Amino acid sequence: MAQQILHLQAPAKINLHLRITGRRPDGYHLLDSRMQKLEFCDELAFERLDRGIELVCAGRAVPVGPENLVWRAAALFFAETRADFGVRITLRKHIPVAAGLGGGSSDAAATLRALLRLSGLRMPRAQQLALALRLGADVPFFMQDAPAALARGVGEMLQPVAPLVGPAVLLVHPGVSVSTKWVYQSLDLTSQALDDSFQRSAGGGQSCPFVNDLEPVTVSRYPVVGELKAEMAGLGAEPALMSGSGATVFGLFADREQAKRAFLHFQGIYAHTYLTRPLSG
Structure with a gap:
């Protein structure tokens, strides 16, 4: 029987405002930002394997190893959960890289969400967000279902807000x-x-x-x-x-x-x- 393939979209974001409010002793900057997800997105497909992580990218020339945040998200998931399977990930990249649109962070969040579904594990929400934060300050925002949120701290303090409608x-x-x-x-x-x-x-x-x-x-x-x-x-x-x-x-x-x-x-x-x-x- 053919393996089931899980398809997810990873939306881009814009910052409707972004204020820097300070810096922690460890060097991380504190911010206050209103973030809004967009329909513009990357597309990912996930298929269970017996073991290992395979990443295939289409659409843009991006790394397919540990330099890619998708690969790192999968590696972190398996290291933390000890889940006994592997995954093949196909990433169709539309969002420009290093562009301020959160494409890599969104892809990483989609990877964590997909692996949770494929594994059947029930991970507390707080633990999911803590795992996401280890991958980057924007990743917790993309783990949330809310289309818009105020982000504070280093990005981990999230308050859903009304999304933009119309423009x-x-x-x-x-x-x-x-x-x-x-x-x-x-x-x-x-x-x-x-x-x-x-x-x-x-x-x-x-x-x-x-x-x-x-x-x-x-x-x-x-x-x-x-x-x-x-x-x-x-x-x-x-x-x-x-x-x-x-x-x-x-x-x-x-x-x-x-x-x-x-x-x-x-x-x-x-x-x-x-x-x-x-x-x-």
Whole structure:
């Protein structure tokens, strides 16, 4: 009998705001961010094997060994649970790599969820999220069913919030590779200050102004990101903002026809241009 294959989607995300609020003694940065999942996604298929981890990638040239977060997620799962089987994972990659859209983190979360289902293990939710956090700060968000959440701490403190409804989301990646590690290392925390309105909105769980504290750092080395943001705003995006550590810039458009015109404009300039919508459930 043929093995059952489990298919999962791994959605991209955008940061509607991202504020850096401090740094722990161990060097990890503390943040306050509103994260929103998108319909734009990677696709993964999982098949049980007798033993071992096999990873096959299609769509983009990405590593298929321990350098890949999917492989590391599977290895961590088997190490922690002692589950007595293996897995073949086929990853169809659509989300650009190192783009500020959380593609690798989403793929890792999908892998943990799939292996839990394939194994039949009942793992407490807190343990699942702790395992996810060991793979990266964004992975716990993607382990949650909620399409949108406020993330605090190093990303492990999650509060579901109402998702975006309605706007078209334009994503444009300018083709530069940004190191998240470099961005955080370059961040001058002494220049970060939370104004009163932000503190009130953060404390009340309400939406904060569209701002990304990492954006000036990335733009200082990659001016094309700032130029792209200004151009997108000029085409009607309200707002246009860099997502995560970049280099993807997203724009929200209330008018879908206006979004399509902007999409066609950027599609003729940048290979990685996508028009999508927020996940709402």
